[in-house]
Amino acid sequence: MTIFTPASDKQFFSPFGPTVGYFKMPNLMVDKLNSSVEKNLSDHSNRLVGKVSEELSFDNESKKIAGDNLINFITEYHSYTKLRNSMNKEDLDPTEKYKLEIISAWFVRQYENEYNPLHIHTGCTLSCVGYLSLPEGIENEWEDDYKNHYPANGHINFAHGTHGSHSCSNFLVKPQVGDFYIFPSYLSHCVYPFYTPGERRSFSMNMIFSK
Numbered sequence: 001m002t003i004f005t006p007a008s009d010k011q012f013f014s015p016f017g018p019t020v021g022y023f024k025m026p027n028l029m030v031d032k033l034n035s036s037v038e039k040n041l042s043d044h045s046n047r048l049v050g051k052v053s054e055e056l057s058f059d060n061e062s063k064k065i066a067g068d069n070l071i072n073f074i075t076e077y078h079s080y081t082k083l084r085n086s087m088n089k090e091d092l093d094p095t096e097k098y099k100l101e102i103i104s105a106w107f108v109r110q111y112e113n114e115y116n117p118l119h120i121h122t123g124c125t126l127s128c129v130g131y132l133s134l135p136e137g138i139e140n141e142w143e144d145d146y147k148n149h150y151p152a153n154g155h156i157n158f159a160h161g162t163h164g165s166h167s168c169s170n171f172l173v174k175p176q177v178g179d180f181y182i183f184p185s186y187l188s189h190c191v192y193p194f195y196t197p198g199e200r201r202s203f204s205m206n207m208i209f210s211k
C-alpha cells in the first residue's frame with residue numbers, strides 16, 4: 001500500500017494500473033533480428049493464440065541480441081515502476097546485480113486478414129512487442145483508416161480495467177518499425193487485422209526480471 005503525500009501545490013496523477021514502456025530499438029538490432037527470421041526456426045503458431053501464418057521461436061543468438069540491447073531499458077522500466085508504486089520512496093538497489101531471464105521469445109509473421117485475439121501471457125512477469133517490418137503501402141491503408149472515428153487496422157490494443165468518465169481502459173498503438181513496448185504479462189492485448197498485402201513482422205518475449 002502507498003500513502004499519498006502531495007509533492008506540489010498542484011498535480012495530476014494516475015496511480016492505478018499497469019505501466020507500459022516505450023523504447024526505440026537501434027537499427028542494427030532490427031536488422032539482426034530480421035536476418036534471424038531467414039534461419040530455419042521452428043514454428044509454434046499451433047500452440048499460440050495468434051491467428052497468424054507463423055510464430056517462429058527465437059534461437060539462442062536472437063535471444064542474446066534482444067537481451068543485450070534491451071537490458072538497460074528494462075532495468076530503467078523497473079526503476080520507474082518501483083518509484084511510481086512507492087510514490088518515489090523506493091528504487092532498485094544500486095548494489096544489486098539484476099538479470100533478465102527470457103523464458104520464451106518468438107517472431108510473429110502476420111499477413112493481411114490475419115489477427116491476434118485478446119490474450120495475456122503466462123509463466124512470466126513481463127511481456128513485450130517489437131516491430132521489425134510492415135507491408136509496403138500500409139501507410140495508404142492507415143491514411144484511409146484514420147478518416148474513420150476509430151482507426152485500428154493492424155494496431156495493437158491494450159485493455160485494462162473499466163472505462164469511465166475519468167478513467168481509460170483502452171490503449172491503441174500504431175506499429176512502426178523499430179518501436180518496442182514492454183508491459184506486465186497480465187495486461188490483455190489483441191492485434192486487429194489489416195488488408196494491405198504483405199507481412200507485418202513483430203517479435204514478442206516472455207521475461208522475468210529479478211536479482
Ligand SMILES: [Fe+2]
Pocket residue numbers: 119120121189204
Ligand atoms: Fe501477445
